[in-house]
Amino acid sequence: MTGSEAIALAVPRLTFAGVPEPARDARRLLAHALGIAPDRLTLVLCDEVPEEIATQFDHLVARRAAREPVSHLTGLRSFWGREFEVTRDVLDPRPETETLIAAALAAPFGRVLDLGTGSGCILLSLLAERGGATGVGTDLSPKALAVARLNAWRHGLEDRATLREGSWTGPLAPEERFDLVVSNPPYIAAAEMGGLAPEVRDHEPALALTDGDDGLTAYRAIADAAPEHMVPSARLLLEIGASQRDDVTSILRIAGFRDVATQTDMDGRSRVVTAIWPGSQGD
Helix, strand or coil: CEHHHHHHHHHHHHHHCCCCCHHHHHHHHHHHHHCCCHHHHHHHCCCECCHHHHHHHHHHHHHHHCCCCHHHHHCEEEECCEEEECCCCCCCCCHHHHHHHHHHCCCCCCEEEEECCCCCHHHHHHHHHCCCCEEEEEECCHHHHHHHHHHHHHCCCCCCEEEEECCCCCCCCCCCCEEEEEECCCCECHHHHHHCCHHHHCCCCHHHHECCCCCCHHHHHHHHHHHHHEEEEEEEEEECCCCCHHHHHHHHHHHCCEEEEEEECCCCCEEEEEEEECCCCCC
């Protein structure tokens, strides 16, 4: 069986299982089984697939048909031009989150705080793009932090990224200050969880998806705690759900942030709320 034939057999299985873009996923999984980059797969599609590789590919297709995310099958996900290790202990980095990266890079920063860092993709992408910057990532999950540490090592950023276990700003020393604070917090309301795709609902950590309430708990906590660790005129950037713009901007304005604005993602949806902490003479 050639690579083309293997894909031709896999696509109907994935289609029947309701997998979005089945042909794309079949190609990615075959490339992974062959141990080659996806963009090189075309060069070997006419070659015969070794039996052991065909068996491995069949197993991967079966797991994908059960709606396991491709990133969990390959162990990697591309984000902002880099590959990040991913497990079921962290959120799968998503293209829309790159909106936050672009917004953060639109102005200078030297010290960044990532609240709920997960895989570390946000913090590490920002540090990789700003050679002189350093940062801290916090997360409640020790398993998520283990993944973030692997990614820091993978990208040679372990000396500039500090990762700490705890809730939001809890792991920080009182005197620590930052000129950029970012977060992609759990913003899915409990009532919305049942409507998520199986790849998300059944395979990503609930702790990183929902607050078990109205989806706004994290924004209230961050708005309350983050200013204690922000220098005057520091920026705050928060990823939000599509319907949360008004609620989150209101939370930030009430907390004393100024210049509250919204950035849209590639689909035109409100995706990132930005704000400035004015600070005070005592900060």
